[in-house]
Each structure stands twice: as structure tokens, then as C-alpha cells.
Amino acid sequence: MKTYIYLVLTLALMCASTSSMQGQTAKKEHKTTMSTGTLSIIDLDDVLVEGYNGSEVVVSSMVAESEENERAKGLKLMNAMGLDDNTGFGIAVYQEGTELFVRQISKSCSCSDVTIQVPKGMKINVSHSNYNAENLRIKNVSSELEITTNHHDVRLEDVTGPMAVKTVYGSIDAIFTSLSQTGSVSLYSVYELVDVTIPSQSKMNVTLSAPYGSVYSNINVDVSDHGNGSWNSGTTIKGSFNGGGVEFSVKSAYEDVYLRQAN
């Protein structure tokens, strides 16, 4: 019995200690009234972008007290571009014409779990070039989307296109709820895999390319270009699905490509 009590007390003590080490976390957010135009997200290392039926762009983050710089209280973080941290967690939000910019302005951003809620009518443009990238999640977005990043793993959930997504070192996972017939869809990773799920009724002219990898799929592509049939010439498959439709291109230069139809 004594051993049991000691065990419970020790666990309780450990939990209390961990909690006090982390300090309390508080949600901070910055709102901008805007429902059309373009949202440009620049150099955010780890972010979830979520479409919603609203009229404000809401940038929020969970900030731990321990991460706040006591010495900098009452001061604003600045960067070489002259931008201020007007969110309180190392991100500048500013508007130029019909474009709203959300830019991480310091490497030592005190932000975590950054979420950006975007009204559904806005185009989204994400760019990132440094080495600190982690995850980039885009959810519930049906407006035009453009992503250019070197290191992010990109995860797209409940999207429809049109879109152009390019990452050098990261993978791309995309789940389409439906496939827009506007514009085109282009998903390209240089060094990592690309895994795409589409609804079974999607109409598209598809190009699947894996020059140094393989293409796996459970959809019946009506192949139009049979190439030379040689395994060592790399894999590029061109054809149509469900009679053809939007231009849909999936490519991984050095890894595999997966294209699935949802059940």
C-alpha cells in the first residue's frame, strides 16, 4: 500500500513540475477584416491554413509564458525589412492593396501552433525558402492556391484546386474532396514522395511523372502516350481519367508518386 501511495505522489509531483516548467500558455490572435484578394504567407516555419466562411483573416498562436522575453516587454520585435511584430508572437501582418501579407519576421519566433483562418473567397499564396521549415497544412480550401517551398512537408486536406504546389525537400500529401475544373492542378516534389487521393468521379487529363521512381495507382488512366516502354527511361504516364477534364500533373523527381481514388 505504501509503495502504491509513494508511486501516486511521485507521479503527481512530476506532473506539477512539468506543468510549472512549461508555464501557462495563452492564445494570441490578430484579425484583419478582408474576404477577397490574396493572402500571402511568407516564411512561416510551421503553420495550419484553414478556409472558413467568414470575413476576417485570423492569425492565431499558442504562446507559452516561458517563451515570452521579459526584457522585451513593452518593446516590439523588428526585422531588417522594417516590419514590426504586430501580432505579439513574432509575425507581422500587413496589407498592400488587395494583398494581405503574413510574414514571420524572426528566426526565434515565439509562436507555436500557428493557425491562419482564411475566408473562402481569398486566393492563398505560400512561399518559404529557409532551412527551418517543418509542416505546412492547408485545410478546407477551394480557392486558388500556390505554394513554393524548399523544406516543408506539405499536407493538403479537403482541397479542390486549382493549385500549383512545389517543394524541394518535402513530401506532398493531398486529399481532394472534389476536383475543380478551373485552371490546373500541379503537385511537384523534387526529393520526396507525392501522395494524392482524388474522388472516383474526378474528370482530368493526368500526367504522372517519376523519372527516378515509380508510379502507383488504383485508377484506370486511359493512357494516350505509351512512351518507349523502357523501364530505365523513367516513368511518365499521360492520359485521361473519366473522359478527361482539368490538367492534373503530379511529379516526384527522385521518389515515388501515389495516386489513389477515394472509396
Next chain:
Amino acid sequence: MNIEKIEDRMVLALEGALSNSEFETLMKVINENHEYTLIWKSYQEMYQDMEDVLPETPSSEVATKFHEWLDNYQEEKVINIAQKGVKKGPIMLWRKWAGVAAIFIGVLGFWSMYQSNRQVEGTLADMSKQMERLMEQQSTSERIKAIRVNFNPEKGDLSNTMIDVLIQVLNTDQSSNVRLAAVETLAQFMDKEVVREALIKHLALEEDGGVKLTIITILGQQKNEKIKTTLENIVNDDSQEKFVIDEAHMQLIRFDQIDI
């Protein structure tokens, strides 16, 4: 039915060589496929252009004068021949008349060819202008679509004007995703010197790592000493991203393994 067969059927349809049922079946296939619809429209426009060429018939005034001149010419010749005591007969005159007619027909033929060439040049110029307009669209995905649909090598070789438009896109478009689509499309025309030169030049200007990487990979597949020098310059340039240098190095190793 593959795309070539569909195109053959389209040509037959436009020449009125299909039965009603065959035509309806073809229309159904075309309407179900966006790409076929575009091809069908381009064939229709081409046939319309051909029909719009004016008939090369001289005006009635020119024709009348020509016949008057021909009659006078014939009378003069008959008189001249008679004066020289040569046997009078219609054969020589007929030959002369035929010769003049042949020259006339030849001139008309050349004029017709000239008009036709001008028409083709005009159509190509229109296409490149149309392409330029498409590339001015604000939407990135629309610009990528314009490249993928209009620069499909399966539909035949591209004119130099169209290649120039694509090179212009590569050098000026603000979106790296669009530039990447341009590079991937140009890669299918690497037999053209102008394309190889454009990619080599652009490599020095390109800021996006992903686009640079793709150009290097494409150039690395060419057996060309100038490209080797370009790759060596990249390997020795510390300002380049590491993955760009690595790719250039890898392509150089490939170069050393093949005879240039």
C-alpha cells in the same frame, strides 16, 4: 479510339465524308473530352480560314483586256507568218497562246502560294499573340494550363514564334511554378539550339532552387561541352544552394561517364 484516329475522323467530318450517324458518334466523343473539344475547334478554325481565302479569279476588266490582247496578238502573228512565206496554220499560234496561258497560270499559282503562306504566317502570329494574352492572366494555375494545353508536343512541332513566347515566359513570369512548367515544356524541344541556349542563359538568372534544379537535370541529359562548362561554374559557385550544387555535381559525373 486514340487521339490520332479521332483527329482523322475530325478531318473526314469537316470534309463532309462522314455519314450522319458517324458524325453524331464523333460529336459525342468530342463533347465528352475537353482536349478533343479544343482540337475540334482548332480544326474548325483552320478549315474556316481555308474557306475564307479569296478565289484567285481575275476581274472581268482584266479578263476582257487579256482576251482582246490575245486576239490582236494572234492576228499579228498570222500576218507576220504569211509575210515570211511560212506555211500558214493554227498550230504555232496555239502553242504561243498556250505558252502565255501557262505563264499566266504560273503567276497565279505563285500568287496563290504567296497568299497562302501569308495566311499561315498570320495564323501563327495570331496564335502567339493569343498565347501572350493567355500568359497575362493573373491566375497562376490558368497560366500553367495555357502552357500545358498549347505546347503539347504530341500535337506536332512548334513554330519558332511559339517557342519564343515560352522562353519569354521563362524569363519574365513572377511565379516559379509557371517558370517550372515552362522549363518542363521546353525540355521537350531540346533538339532546338535556341531552347538549349535559353535554358543555359536562364540558369544564371533563376532565383528559385526548384526551377534551377530542374534546368540542371534537363541540361545534364544533353551531350554538349558548353553545358559542361555551365555545370562546372555552378559547382564552383558557393552562393548556390547546396542541393543545386549537388545536382550539378551529379550531372557532371554523368558527363564524365559518357563521351561528348
